[in-house]
Amino acid sequence: MKGSEEHGWASKGSGREIAEEEEEEEEVYVAVVKDVKEGKANLLWLLHNTPEDKKVVVVHVHRPAQRIPTALGWISASHLQEEEVAAYRSIERANMHRCLEEYTSMCSRVKVKTAGKLVIERDDVRKGLVELVAQHGITQLVMGAAADKYYSRRMKGPRSKTALALQQQADPSCKIWFVCKGNLICTRDACCVDEAVAAHKPTSTSADRSPHTELAMAAWSDEGPAGSSTSGSGESSVNDTWDAASRASDHSLHVNMASSPTVPPEADTDDDGSLVLRTLTAPGDVPHFHSPQRRSMEDLGAMYQRLQSKLNEADNTKREAYEELHKRQIAEKDLSEASRKVDVAETAYNKEVRRRKEIEEAVAKDKMQLSALRKERDEVHEELQQARQKMAALKLQASDSTQILKDIKANLSEAYSHLDSIRVDHELPQQERLHQKKEAATTSARGAAQHLSEFSLSELEQATENFHEASKIGEGGYGCVYRGSLRHTTVAIKRLNPQGLQGTAEFQREMDVLSRVRHPNLVSLIGACPEARALVYEYLPNGSLEEHLTRELTWQVRIRIAAEICSALVFLHSCKPLSLVHGDLKPVNILLGSNFVSKISDLGMYRLLVRSSTLYHGTHLRKGTFAYTDPELLSSGEITAKSDVYSFGVILLRLLTGRPAFGVSKVVKEALDMKCLERVLDASAGDWPYVQAEKLAKLGLKCCDMNRRNRPDAKEAWKMLQPLMKSISFARLSPPSSIMLAPESSSCIPSYFICPIFKELMRDPQIAADGFTYEGEAIKGWLSSGKETSPMTNLRLSDCELVPNHALRSAIQGWVQHQN
Structure with missing residues (x-):
C-alpha cells in the first residue's frame, strides 16, 4: 500500500x-x-x-x-x-x-x-x-x-x-x-546551470545552518511532502522542491545581505559535469550573523562578480563538452566509414583474387586446347598430304575414265538408235490395236472389257477351294475377298454380295470403267466372272496399310506411301470426260505390294462425277467409314473430289503419328500450336526429320479442314509432297553398296536414270515392248500381276519380253562412281 x-x-x-x-x-x-x-x-x-x-x-x-x-x-x-x-x-x-x-x-x-x-x-x-x-x-x-x-x-x-x-x-x-x-x-x-545548483542538497545540521539554509529548508517544507522517498519514483518530486528551495535561497540573498558567510561562494563542477556551488562557509567555521547595515556593498558586488564568473566558466565548460561530444560522434562516424571502406576493400581484394585464379585456370585450359589444336592441325596436315597424293592418282584415273565415258556415250547413242527403230517397228501395230479398241468400245459395253480375262465359276471355285473360309482374306459391305491361284498366278478374287444393291448393268459398267483405269498405284483388274458376280484383281502380298500402321514402317516408307496415294488420287480426279472419286478411301483399302509399294483398291465405290457450277454431284449414295468421311458429305449428301482429299488428310496424320483416326487432327494441331510436334510422332518410324514432319503435319491439317473450300485439291497436295518425295526417293530400303550415293548427289540424278515405276535410280535397267526402260524388278512385278499394258502409255504391250539395257547400266554405274 x-x-x-x-x-x-x-x-x-x-x-x-x-x-x-x-x-x-x-x-x-x-x-x-x-x-x-x-x-x-x-x-x-x-x-x-x-x-x-x-x-x-x-x-x-x-x-x-x-x-x-x-x-x-x-x-x-x-x-x-x-x-x-x-x-x-x-x-x-x-x-x-x-x-x-x-x-x-x-x-x-x-x-x-x-x-x-x-x-x-x-x-x-x-x-x-x-x-x-x-x-x-x-x-x-x-x-x-x-x-x-x-x-x-x-x-x-x-x-x-x-x-x-x-x-x-x-x-x-x-x-x-x-x-x-x-x-x-x-x-x-x-545539465543546465540552475539545475546544477539544485543537484546538490544542503547537508548541514540545524545547529550550524545559515539563514540561507534555513530559508531553503523552509521552502522545502512548504513545497515538498512531509517525508521524502529515495526511490526512483519520488526523485522527480524531490527535484521540484529543491528547485523551489533554490529560488527561495536566491531571494534571501538580496534580503539578508548581512547574513552572508564571510567566505564568498565559489562555483565548481562535479565529476559528472554538473555545476555545483560550494558552501558559503569554510569547513569548520561557525557562521557569524551580522546585520545588513554592516555588510558593505563592495563585498556583495565582488561576491556576485565571482559567482557570475563561475557561471560563465560552467557555460563554457558545457559548450566545450558538447563540442567534444560532437567531435567524438564525427570521429565514430569516420571510424565506421573507414571500417566500411576496409570491408569493401577486403571484398574487392577477395573478388580480385578469385578472378585472378579463374583467369589462371582459363589460361591453363586454353593452353591445353591450343596444344590439342596443334596436334589436330598436324594430323590434318598429314591427311591433306595424303589426300593430295590420292588426288593426283585420281586425276590419272579420271583421264582414263574420260575415254571410257566417251565409249559409253557412243554405246548409249547406238542403243537410243536401236530403240528408235524398235518404236518405229511397233508404232503402226499399236495404232491399229488402239483403233480396234475404240471401235469395240462404241459397239457394246461388254466389248470394252474384251481385253480382260473372263473366268468361269468353276475356275473360281477351284482356285478358292469352293470359296473356303481358309481362303478368305477380307470382307466388306459389298462382299468377300478370297485368295486364289488362276492360271499359275496368285490373284485376289472379290465376290460381290448377291443380296447387294448393285445390279447386273451396274456391275457391267463397273467392269468397263475399271478395265480402262490403269495406274501404278491402283490395284489392277485382271479379269471378271459375270456368272458369279466376281472381280479378279492382282494379289498384293503385304496386306493393307491398316495392318502395318501398328508395326514398324520407316518414315521414308511412310512419306513414299503418302506420295503414291496422292499420285493415284490426281490420276482418278483428272480422268476425262468423267472424273472418278473413290468415296471410301481408308487404310484398309490401301494395299501394299513388294517393297511396300502402295496401291488403292476397292474401286467398287467409285463415283462418276460431272461438273455442275462449283459442285460435283455423285451418282451413288455416300458410304464410308465415319472417321474418314467428309463432314460436309455427311451433312449435305454432296460428294466431291475434295471428299477424297479429306480422307487422304486423315491418312496422312495417321502415317505421321500412328494414332487412331478419331481426334488425330486435334492432337496434331495442338502439338503444332505448342511447338512440340515430336511428342506425337510415331517413334516406331525412326527419327523423323522435324522439317519434313512439320510440312507433312501442316498438309494433313489443311486436307482435314472442316470447310471443303479451304482444302487443297489433289494436284496442290502433290506439289507440296513432291519436295518431300525428292528427299527420300533415291534411298532404297536395302540398296546395294555399289548404288549408295552421297546426300548432295541425290538431287542431280539424270531423269533417264530413274525408273518410271519405282521413281528410283535403276540397278537393272530392262527395255520393255513399249520402248521405255524400267527397273527389272519393277517391270517384272508389273507383268506378273497380270497387266498387259504399258505403265507409261496405258496401251497393250505386244509381248512381255524384256531386253537388258547394258549401255544404260554402264552409264549409271560410271555416274555413281563419279559421284562417290
Missing part, C-alpha cells in the same frame, strides 16, 4: 515537472517502439501528465530488417536483387507509418491539441535516438526504461541497453523520463 502511495505521488510530481518544463519548451518527445501494444502504456503515461495544449511528438527509429522472407526462406538482404529489397523496404515503411498513425490517433482521442511524428532510419536504435536528440535539439524526451515484462516495483533505473545508452550518451541539455509499463522509473535531468 505504501508503495502504491509513493508511486501515485511520483506520477503526480512528475506530471507537474513536465508541465513546468513545457512552460518553457514547446514540444515533448516520446520514443515509441513498432509494437503498439508495447509502447501504448508509455504514451498514455505522457498524455495523462501533459497539458492538452502542449504538442506531443512521436519519435521512432526505424530499423530495416537484415533478412528478408522469400519462397526459399529467410535470406540476407545483401544476397537479393535491389528491386526485391526496395519492394520489401517499402512494405516495412508502410507498416511502420501505419503503427505511428495508431499512436497519433491515440493522442487525438486523449484531446492533445497537436501530435507530430519524427522518424529516422538507422541500423542501431541507440545511435539513432542519440542522433535525433542532437539534430533536433530535443530537450524533453520520454522513453521506455525496459520492456513491460521486466517491470517491478523495485526498479530504480533503466535496464535496457537503449535506455542505458541514452542516459550516458544523449545531449546533456535533454531531460529524459524513463517509464516502464506506465510507471515513471527515474529521470535524467538536463
Whole structure:
C-alpha cells in the first residue's frame, strides 16, 4: 500500500515537472517502439501528465530488417536483387507509418491539441535516438526504461541497453523520463546551470545552518511532502522542491545581505559535469550573523562578480563538452566509414583474387586446347598430304575414265538408235490395236472389257477351294475377298454380295470403267466372272496399310506411301470426260505390294462425277467409314473430289503419328500450336526429320479442314509432297553398296536414270515392248500381276519380253562412281 502511495505521488510530481518544463519548451518527445501494444502504456503515461495544449511528438527509429522472407526462406538482404529489397523496404515503411498513425490517433482521442511524428532510419536504435536528440535539439524526451515484462516495483533505473545508452550518451541539455509499463522509473535531468545548483542538497545540521539554509529548508517544507522517498519514483518530486528551495535561497540573498558567510561562494563542477556551488562557509567555521547595515556593498558586488564568473566558466565548460561530444560522434562516424571502406576493400581484394585464379585456370585450359589444336592441325596436315597424293592418282584415273565415258556415250547413242527403230517397228501395230479398241468400245459395253480375262465359276471355285473360309482374306459391305491361284498366278478374287444393291448393268459398267483405269498405284483388274458376280484383281502380298500402321514402317516408307496415294488420287480426279472419286478411301483399302509399294483398291465405290457450277454431284449414295468421311458429305449428301482429299488428310496424320483416326487432327494441331510436334510422332518410324514432319503435319491439317473450300485439291497436295518425295526417293530400303550415293548427289540424278515405276535410280535397267526402260524388278512385278499394258502409255504391250539395257547400266554405274 505504501508503495502504491509513493508511486501515485511520483506520477503526480512528475506530471507537474513536465508541465513546468513545457512552460518553457514547446514540444515533448516520446520514443515509441513498432509494437503498439508495447509502447501504448508509455504514451498514455505522457498524455495523462501533459497539458492538452502542449504538442506531443512521436519519435521512432526505424530499423530495416537484415533478412528478408522469400519462397526459399529467410535470406540476407545483401544476397537479393535491389528491386526485391526496395519492394520489401517499402512494405516495412508502410507498416511502420501505419503503427505511428495508431499512436497519433491515440493522442487525438486523449484531446492533445497537436501530435507530430519524427522518424529516422538507422541500423542501431541507440545511435539513432542519440542522433535525433542532437539534430533536433530535443530537450524533453520520454522513453521506455525496459520492456513491460521486466517491470517491478523495485526498479530504480533503466535496464535496457537503449535506455542505458541514452542516459550516458544523449545531449546533456535533454531531460529524459524513463517509464516502464506506465510507471515513471527515474529521470535524467538536463545539465543546465540552475539545475546544477539544485543537484546538490544542503547537508548541514540545524545547529550550524545559515539563514540561507534555513530559508531553503523552509521552502522545502512548504513545497515538498512531509517525508521524502529515495526511490526512483519520488526523485522527480524531490527535484521540484529543491528547485523551489533554490529560488527561495536566491531571494534571501538580496534580503539578508548581512547574513552572508564571510567566505564568498565559489562555483565548481562535479565529476559528472554538473555545476555545483560550494558552501558559503569554510569547513569548520561557525557562521557569524551580522546585520545588513554592516555588510558593505563592495563585498556583495565582488561576491556576485565571482559567482557570475563561475557561471560563465560552467557555460563554457558545457559548450566545450558538447563540442567534444560532437567531435567524438564525427570521429565514430569516420571510424565506421573507414571500417566500411576496409570491408569493401577486403571484398574487392577477395573478388580480385578469385578472378585472378579463374583467369589462371582459363589460361591453363586454353593452353591445353591450343596444344590439342596443334596436334589436330598436324594430323590434318598429314591427311591433306595424303589426300593430295590420292588426288593426283585420281586425276590419272579420271583421264582414263574420260575415254571410257566417251565409249559409253557412243554405246548409249547406238542403243537410243536401236530403240528408235524398235518404236518405229511397233508404232503402226499399236495404232491399229488402239483403233480396234475404240471401235469395240462404241459397239457394246461388254466389248470394252474384251481385253480382260473372263473366268468361269468353276475356275473360281477351284482356285478358292469352293470359296473356303481358309481362303478368305477380307470382307466388306459389298462382299468377300478370297485368295486364289488362276492360271499359275496368285490373284485376289472379290465376290460381290448377291443380296447387294448393285445390279447386273451396274456391275457391267463397273467392269468397263475399271478395265480402262490403269495406274501404278491402283490395284489392277485382271479379269471378271459375270456368272458369279466376281472381280479378279492382282494379289498384293503385304496386306493393307491398316495392318502395318501398328508395326514398324520407316518414315521414308511412310512419306513414299503418302506420295503414291496422292499420285493415284490426281490420276482418278483428272480422268476425262468423267472424273472418278473413290468415296471410301481408308487404310484398309490401301494395299501394299513388294517393297511396300502402295496401291488403292476397292474401286467398287467409285463415283462418276460431272461438273455442275462449283459442285460435283455423285451418282451413288455416300458410304464410308465415319472417321474418314467428309463432314460436309455427311451433312449435305454432296460428294466431291475434295471428299477424297479429306480422307487422304486423315491418312496422312495417321502415317505421321500412328494414332487412331478419331481426334488425330486435334492432337496434331495442338502439338503444332505448342511447338512440340515430336511428342506425337510415331517413334516406331525412326527419327523423323522435324522439317519434313512439320510440312507433312501442316498438309494433313489443311486436307482435314472442316470447310471443303479451304482444302487443297489433289494436284496442290502433290506439289507440296513432291519436295518431300525428292528427299527420300533415291534411298532404297536395302540398296546395294555399289548404288549408295552421297546426300548432295541425290538431287542431280539424270531423269533417264530413274525408273518410271519405282521413281528410283535403276540397278537393272530392262527395255520393255513399249520402248521405255524400267527397273527389272519393277517391270517384272508389273507383268506378273497380270497387266498387259504399258505403265507409261496405258496401251497393250505386244509381248512381255524384256531386253537388258547394258549401255544404260554402264552409264549409271560410271555416274555413281563419279559421284562417290
